[in-house]
Amino acid sequence: MKILVINPNDSNDMRLLIEQSCREVASQSTDITVVCAGAGVASVEGYYDGAIAQVGVLEQIQLGEKEGFDAYLIACADDTGLYAAREIAKGPVIGIGEAAMHYASMLGYGFAILTAQSKSIAILSQNAINYGFERQCKGVYAACIPVLALEALSESERAHLVARAEAILQHSEAEVLVFGCAGLTQQQSHFSHKLNLPVVDGVRAGVSMLEGLVRNKLQTSKRNTFQTNTMA
Amino acid sequence: MKILVINPNDSNDMRLLIEQSCREVASQSTDITVVCAGAGVASVEGYYDGAIAQVGVLEQIQLGEKEGFDAYLIACADDTGLYAAREIAKGPVIGIGEAAMHYASMLGYGFAILTAQSKSIAILSQNAINYGFERQCKGVYAACIPVLALEALSESERAHLVARAEAILQHSEAEVLVFGCAGLTQQQSHFSHKLNLPVVDGVRAGVSMLEGLVRNKLQTSKRNTFQTNTMA
Amino acid sequence: MKILVINPNDSNDMRLLIEQSCREVASQSTDITVVCAGAGVASVEGYYDGAIAQVGVLEQIQLGEKEGFDAYLIACADDTGLYAAREIAKGPVIGIGEAAMHYASMLGYGFAILTAQSKSIAILSQNAINYGFERQCKGVYAACIPVLALEALSESERAHLVARAEAILQHSEAEVLVFGCAGLTQQQSHFSHKLNLPVVDGVRAGVSMLEGLVRNKLQTSKRNTFQTNTMA
Amino acid sequence: MKILVINPNDSNDMRLLIEQSCREVASQSTDITVVCAGAGVASVEGYYDGAIAQVGVLEQIQLGEKEGFDAYLIACADDTGLYAAREIAKGPVIGIGEAAMHYASMLGYGFAILTAQSKSIAILSQNAINYGFERQCKGVYAACIPVLALEALSESERAHLVARAEAILQHSEAEVLVFGCAGLTQQQSHFSHKLNLPVVDGVRAGVSMLEGLVRNKLQTSKRNTFQTNTMA
Amino acid sequence: MKILVINPNDSNDMRLLIEQSCREVASQSTDITVVCAGAGVASVEGYYDGAIAQVGVLEQIQLGEKEGFDAYLIACADDTGLYAAREIAKGPVIGIGEAAMHYASMLGYGFAILTAQSKSIAILSQNAINYGFERQCKGVYAACIPVLALEALSESERAHLVARAEAILQHSEAEVLVFGCAGLTQQQSHFSHKLNLPVVDGVRAGVSMLEGLVRNKLQTSKRNTFQTNTMA
Amino acid sequence: MKILVINPNDSNDMRLLIEQSCREVASQSTDITVVCAGAGVASVEGYYDGAIAQVGVLEQIQLGEKEGFDAYLIACADDTGLYAAREIAKGPVIGIGEAAMHYASMLGYGFAILTAQSKSIAILSQNAINYGFERQCKGVYAACIPVLALEALSESERAHLVARAEAILQHSEAEVLVFGCAGLTQQQSHFSHKLNLPVVDGVRAGVSMLEGLVRNKLQTSKRNTFQTNTMA
Structure with a gap:
């Protein structure tokens, strides 16, 4: 294949x-x-x-x-x-946004999406509606970090982003985290380990x-x- | 695994x-x-x-x-x-109902579900809503054949069911067919060949x-x- | 009858x-x-x-x-x-969940549900959707008290729960309170009196x-x- | 009371x-x-x-x-x-429209409403949406008989209206009939007997x-x- | 004309x-x-x-x-x-409520409505749903000022109301403000200037x-x- | 301007x-x-x-x-x-699709869209949802005539298309017709006259x-x- x-x-x-x-x-x-x-x-x-x-x-x-x-x-x-x-x-x-949302919807009661920039919130929210996940998507949140900067986070930036993800999950009452940016793709296991819940990376x-x-x-x-x- | x-x-x-x-x-x-x-x-x-x-x-x-x-x-x-x-x-x-609907939603603009008995229409429709596929699911239709009889269709019964599937697709303007009964699982390639569109079998x-x-x-x-x- | x-x-x-x-x-x-x-x-x-x-x-x-x-x-x-x-x-x-939601929907612009444990939030929310009350149900909130403990609240526990109910109503902008647990059934008149709005008990x-x-x-x-x- | x-x-x-x-x-x-x-x-x-x-x-x-x-x-x-x-x-x-829809929604998977004139279809449909019954209401249909004429149907008119109700139920796949006009209030038991399903009269x-x-x-x-x- | x-x-x-x-x-x-x-x-x-x-x-x-x-x-x-x-x-x-919502929906991703009294929140929210703007309307908020008082705001009252509008926009993540009261009609340019985004006045x-x-x-x-x- | x-x-x-x-x-x-x-x-x-x-x-x-x-x-x-x-x-x-839907939604209870080719049905339907007109849009129908051919209809082709529009309106119970193709822009007054209801041309x-x-x-x-x- x-x-x-x-x-x-x-x-x-x-x-x-x-x-x-x-x-x-x-x-x-x-x-x-x-x-x-x-x-x-x-x-x-x-x-x-x-x-x-x-x-x-x-x-x-x-x-x-x-x-x-x-x-x-x-x-x-x-x-x-x-x-x-x-x-x-x-x-x-x-x-990858689509794939991640499908997976996330089968792993918990609602997911939150962490994207790079706030300009993408409308696009990802609209996609969630189009794919059928209006209810499951409890919110799209921006890291407010440029896409390319997400590729190479320092340890302290990463720790800060994990903390932000946890805050997002608490606020939205979501049970699954979705990465809304390919730049985060290598962070799945780290975030999943730190947050203690499923983190879906759309690339995988x-x-x-x-x-x-x-x-x-x-x-x-x-x-x-x-x-x-x-x-x- | x-x-x-x-x-x-x-x-x-x-x-x-x-x-x-x-x-x-x-x-x-x-x-x-x-x-x-x-x-x-x-x-x-x-x-x-x-x-x-x-x-x-x-x-x-x-x-x-x-x-x-x-x-x-x-x-x-x-x-x-x-x-x-x-x-x-x-x-x-x-x-398998859930899996089939997720797949179908990524393969065309709307799918129709063919189930065994009319009593299941409400259940499958409700599930489609719960999973997020209210819009994508263009209709749930019953073959009006008992579940167990679907396992062993005669050639004429099968031809009749293919014709019913085509009628369902026309009526609902769906572009993908979903099998709404595990009894049909071995019919995927036959139906797909006859109907010339993707037929999703939830078991697979x-x-x-x-x-x-x-x-x-x-x-x-x-x-x-x-x-x-x-x-x- | x-x-x-x-x-x-x-x-x-x-x-x-x-x-x-x-x-x-x-x-x-x-x-x-x-x-x-x-x-x-x-x-x-x-x-x-x-x-x-x-x-x-x-x-x-x-x-x-x-x-x-x-x-x-x-x-x-x-x-x-x-x-x-x-x-x-x-x-x-x-x-009783269904009955309470029907009554509540006719008594004000939106209701909030107070249930026992947070595990029930998804179930009651899904039921609200299925019955048609997605818009009217402004939120399902947990008392975070085991179901059986709700039967025998002390006065201070009850006062605390009334305060939580009021906070829920403020937050959700709901105008009616629905008890989301049969364990609260004998508390209707007390809560209604304290909160000064209709409190719907599903048993009644x-x-x-x-x-x-x-x-x-x-x-x-x-x-x-x-x-x-x-x-x- | x-x-x-x-x-x-x-x-x-x-x-x-x-x-x-x-x-x-x-x-x-x-x-x-x-x-x-x-x-x-x-x-x-x-x-x-x-x-x-x-x-x-x-x-x-x-x-x-x-x-x-x-x-x-x-x-x-x-x-x-x-x-x-x-x-x-x-x-x-x-x-009475509201009361009838609430009752009907608890008696079957979807109801159809039979009203007097086609001008009322929009009003009753909008009400159904407002009350939360957008999914349960499978359709609003007009008898195309003036409201006041519904009060005094001849036997043949009534038989014709029963037949129309049955056609409506078939077409909409509804399982309950709702009278969408007070003029039909005395017809509940007759229609229910003839149609062999629950017919909800809003007055009662x-x-x-x-x-x-x-x-x-x-x-x-x-x-x-x-x-x-x-x-x- | x-x-x-x-x-x-x-x-x-x-x-x-x-x-x-x-x-x-x-x-x-x-x-x-x-x-x-x-x-x-x-x-x-x-x-x-x-x-x-x-x-x-x-x-x-x-x-x-x-x-x-x-x-x-x-x-x-x-x-x-x-x-x-x-x-x-x-x-x-x-x-004017309808006209303003139509305009606002074409100018940004979501609008918030500022009305006079909290009693109007339900009415305007229901209208937004009826017109089709349930998603676009990110919230209806009350100034908690009587309708007629809005006609003749003092400078300090107006400054206070502008600040409230900004808070509403932040909270709702709306990108457009809609005046939900004709009493504000002469304030459009002032609010638009202060808030630096489109403010829609329904009269115009x-x-x-x-x-x-x-x-x-x-x-x-x-x-x-x-x-x-x-x-x- | x-x-x-x-x-x-x-x-x-x-x-x-x-x-x-x-x-x-x-x-x-x-x-x-x-x-x-x-x-x-x-x-x-x-x-x-x-x-x-x-x-x-x-x-x-x-x-x-x-x-x-x-x-x-x-x-x-x-x-x-x-x-x-x-x-x-x-x-x-x-x-022009957006503009036409906004106008149509204020002129009657539901509109139908007549477009050129069936491939556009999904696109226009999705747009109707995105703009908020999911309920008002009673259907999108294709003339099954290439876009460019719509510019220069013969009299008999036009008469045939008017008849199709009437059939669409009957079937969808729409009260307003929307042209879903700029190629029809010069046909507004003719269609409106023949159909005796508002026909919205998005260009205008x-x-x-x-x-x-x-x-x-x-x-x-x-x-x-x-x-x-x-x-x-």
Whole structure:
């Protein structure tokens, strides 16, 4: 099985972190390639960035189709270009925000999302509604740390962020924490250990979810909404 | 990884069908045990049956905990005893109805559920709402065939059921079909081929979903709702 | 008219409190019998307890059907086994949580529920959604006192609980208080007097609601969902 | 206990029908007075009629307060002036549409409402949403018969209306029928017998609901929304 | 184009403020008349006041129809009598609360409403739900200042109210402020300047919205719900 | 006031039709410029087309900001790039789908949308939910005619489409028709005349809505979600 993971943020450091998480969770027989979208957005923060990065995501998927990938993971928590990608790929396409929310909803009564910047709150909240998790999502909270800075937290910054996560969980009465930024992907076990509850990292969740869909021989329905335009 | 699959319906024929689907989809390293709940309900049809079968499901999970299972799948589309099971198991617990709906929601704009008897429509509809899929679930429809009869359809019965499924899809404008009965588990590839769209079988979906959760090292949150009572 | 009140908690002290409330509110011509479910759950706290107690509730209803009861009240705020009970009884079946929420929704703009333990918050919140009171229910709050301890509050404990109720009402901007535990049933007039707003006790509400349904000659619909299985 | 029933429709024939239903269902100790609103609206059909009739309803309640009534029933299915009435009365106030929907929601999985004219569909649908019954209300259907004509159906008209009710139930997959017009109040037992499922008449439901609220010593909360203005 | 603006509050001072705002925003070719409803309610505070004032609003619209007005604006934030008015007018009818919410929903991710008295919170919240803005409306908050006092705030009262508005915006995480009282109509530019975000005044919004509807040659649909009764 | 109207479809014929509608509805003092997005998508049909066209829309808005436009209208019914556009423009930005739904919701009890192709149903339905019109939108229906063909209907094609619109209105019980494609913009008066109810054309609605917002001195809130990134 060949999975293409696309990082909408054009940051090679983040790409490497994502790759590491993918390797840690994937089955031995799964062949994973991680690329950046290449649209020139260093870090996706808000709708405009997403609109621009999206075009790169779609180009990578078009390349991926030629190379015979079985499934695609969009590795930004706002699931950049998700629906458009479903139109042009044959195999399943999911986003890491989406995958994380699905997992979290099965692990406790309500989850809270910790994202990087407050501009993303509206986007992730809207996605939660669209995916069906309006009730389960008890809140989206910003670390107020730039996306790229999340990749390389100092120990004291990390301790501070863990404390903020605990405060968020108390305030929202959530029972599961969701990482709302790929920059946190290597922090799952640390946060989970410190907070003593399940912490869902969308990169790992996404790889596993796609492996399952492919094992189930499930692809995107081409009946109507996601049928491929002849022009595309 | 050891997964315990519990069939709330005390039918060994159905247990064998479920086991076959589990084998077809599981990773080589996954060790799957399929048992019947043993509460004496031959086939779960409605709330009362579910209430009785549920006690058997919970007993199997208590046994499973002693034997060190990593995760549990409840193999009836009404997800018999799901929340209670989450209280007493350490590892993740999901139901096949739940797993199927999660998968289906990522494969098209709306899904329709085909269940056995009309008494189950309310239960599955209520579950869809609880899981967050009120909008995505375009309708629950009954085959009006007893659960156990679904296991052994004749060719003409099967053709008739495929035609009914197509009619359901047209009527509901759904783009994905969900099997709402474990008795249909061996029909996935046939229906998918005939209907030319993704058909989600909860047994397969459930096994893959649990494999993913375990690979992600995710267990049920014990922070509040699903903490284990000292009495249990 | 003969009403059977079933206490899912196997506590005779609580049974006596419930009986007292029933007597205080029932019409003279109503004949009320209060029994414990007998499933061995001293106090229902969480989903697992509810799943076990439920079987006792259903057995009492089956006995009740033989003895010709006209209606049934399930006297635990989580409405243990409500839907299954509707399948096997001819007359109406309601739960005290349900009855209280219906009354409360007609007495003010939004109600808050005071329950015993925080594990019940998810259950009561989910029930509120299922019954239609998602908007009216401004919050479910736990007293963090064991169910059985609520039966015998000291004066200082009671004063403390009244203060907590007032804080809950302020925080949630609710205008009506709902008792989310049968253990509080004898506290209605005290709380109502101290808080100066309507306090709804589900035991009393349930008895009156059933009297009304019976006087209206209304029974559970057997058209589809709640038709009795031939096996039951 | 003294209950004042107010018919927003200024039709003495309808007032007499309502009175008859009240007598049939009320407890012996309940003293019921049925009056017309007196605002000059012969039959309430639509928002404008309701706005005018409402003033009469409120005047009757102000008179009722002086005469010491314990509770009030607004006997039009659109619950004319309900919230305003709650501001000026001390005891509970409910509408027959409201009472019927509450009862129906506890008797089956979904109800359908049969009203007189299609102009009322929006009003009753909006009320169902406001009361919390958006999911339970499977549809509001018009008999397309004027309100006052419903009082005196010929046998063939009645048979035709029963057939229409059955068609409505089939189409909406509802399990309970709600009368959405006081003019049908004397038809409950006939329709229930013919349709073989519970048929809820709001007049009867309303009287019983109020008896229960009064026995529970429950009055409208005056904490904020329904506090009485000093001007009123 | 002739627009009739009806102030449900019988206060000439408020009428003059409203008139001033109308003039400031209307096109030169728009002819605006501002009248009081004349039902004797000095300031509408709550449901009862609204029910009484509504009759005056409807009478003004009936007069307006005779005088050939093209459109109507109800200038109270609770949109007194809105649906009934749509039945009797040919041209479009909107309320200032409604207009303000529509505008606000297009200017940011969520708005907060600042109203005069806490009794109005339920009414405005219910309207927000009915219009479709349940998610966008992040909260309705009361200034706890009588409606008529809002017309003539001292500088210190105004500064205090601006501070309260800022606190409301922080608490609700709203990005737009909506005035929930016509008494604030002349404060839009001051509040907008101080708060540095869009502040929507329903009077101005309503006039512009009606001008647009009339320019689009759009009138209320008379197909069913809002068809005029022959009696009206 | 200067308004920039951007047609995401790169069709000059459609641009001319849109321009004509703008002229017909705009105030004399409004200066309107209509451009194509220039991203190379001849007609936007589905998510992928929208993702590509969106980049062109955003470029036009960036040019527009330099030229001092006061407001922007996105002239495709799927409101291509709406939220991203709000980040980069100072003045208000709306889409024609959005504008039409707002207008329609104030003109009757429920509207139906007539779009070109069935692939757009999901997009428009999702938008209706996001804007708050889930209840008011009674359905989205496809003409099953390519977008560009809608520009130049023959008389018989138009008569056929009017008949389809009437059927849609009957089926959905909607009271207002919304055009879900800019290609229909010149058909408003014809359809409105034939169907005898309000038909809302988003191009006209959008121009008027923007004129109103600008007259109200309202711009997009830059408090959080739509603040401009320093990178953009």
